[in-house]
Amino acid sequence: MRQFTAVVNPTAGGSTGAATLLQLARLLREAGAELETEYSHSLAHAQDIARRAGERGRIVLAVGGDGIAGGIGGALSGTGTVLGLVPAGRGNDFARALKLPADPAALAGILLHAEPRPVDTVEVESAVHHRTVVLGSVYAGVDAVANRHANQARLLRGAASYYAGGLRAVTTWRAADYRVTVDGEEHTHRGYTVVAANSPYYGSGRLIAPDARVDDGLLDVVMIREAPRRLFFALMNELKTGAHVHRPEVRVLRGKELRIEADRPVPYGADGEVDATLPATVRVRPGDLPMLY
Structure with a gap:
């Protein structure tokens, strides 16, 4: 079963982001996946957390908007680490390009069962x-x-x-x-x-x-x-x-x-x-x- 590390931008999405992650976390754990949550205090910190999680073979979830998605995606580019997005920011434009659902249950299904596909950076x-x-x-x-x-x-x-x-x-x-x-x-x-x-x-x-x-x-x-x-x-x-x-x-x-x-x-x-x-x-x-x- 998949092991996830969620990297959260606490300023993105406010309470909406937290609520989305809580629902998603429950669904992932109920399905047998392992999830750890890390809160970042800067983009550089979020990137460090993501790199370390990737080195441990975990799937990284970027929780927030396009800033944290792009920052973590950029940090993981070329490393082979798999990235998932939990759209909870102001723009969510890359999540929109990937046609990711806002509904936590539908998103959990993708994170649990989708095969990783390569994207350009x-x-x-x-x-x-x-x-x-x-x-x-x-x-x-x-x-x-x-x-x-x-x-x-x-x-x-x-x-x-x-x-x-x-x-x-x-x-x-x-x-x-x-x-x-x-x-x-x-x-x-x-x-x-x-x-x-x-x-x-x-x-x-x-x-x-x-x-x-x-x-x-x-x-x-x-x-x-x-x-x-x-x-x-x-x-x-x-x-x-x-x-x-x-x-x-x-x-x-x-x-x-x-x-x-x-x-x-x-x-x-x-x-x-x-x-x-x-x-x-x-x-x-x-x-x-x-x-x-």
Whole structure:
């Protein structure tokens, strides 16, 4: 029977996360599985717990949102340790990409019986931030500013915090000149953002890269170029369905490695946790992490 170590971000999801884990723990133990729970006090601490559990041959469960999922997933990438997600955060975008159920009983069934399947991870490297590995996406531009605002929001949760953060970011953003090199081919781009997506979703359910797949060995590179502000607000609404990709202001490329540079220190983020500035190199690590989904 499976042995699990749940690594909990105590700040994600508040009481909802705790309630979900309590129900899940009961179901796993009733089925004969062994479960130990560890509470992290930082992302680095969560990663250390996960690595140590993996070295003992245990399946690691990341309990929280995309920050802890991406942080632990990145730490375990290439180690062979199996990862499961217990979505209990604000965004839960990678869990959404894996179509994981919110219902504890359905989730317990997957964690107990699903065979591990390899997913791709994303490595991002910059002179300042060194090397980080995440699961979902790397985004350079107005969305990194929006994410920073969302993380600072105290009164709003979920999609509302991202939407409010987006509005605040767009009103102050001025277009940047990017140079984006995808698998050796250079593209110039003036606009709002460049997103390297492993997962279709970011920003709490926004479908930034509708055709992205977590196991295809490729990154979908979404570039949104300069447009009047009113059009950008329309684009923000279209992110709910992925319809934005049909607009002439949006270009989608695919590749295994890209270099993103800009004419000024443009901020970039990765899975809600990394907060750094360009330039950065982003590459896919195909099938580097076995996951239960």
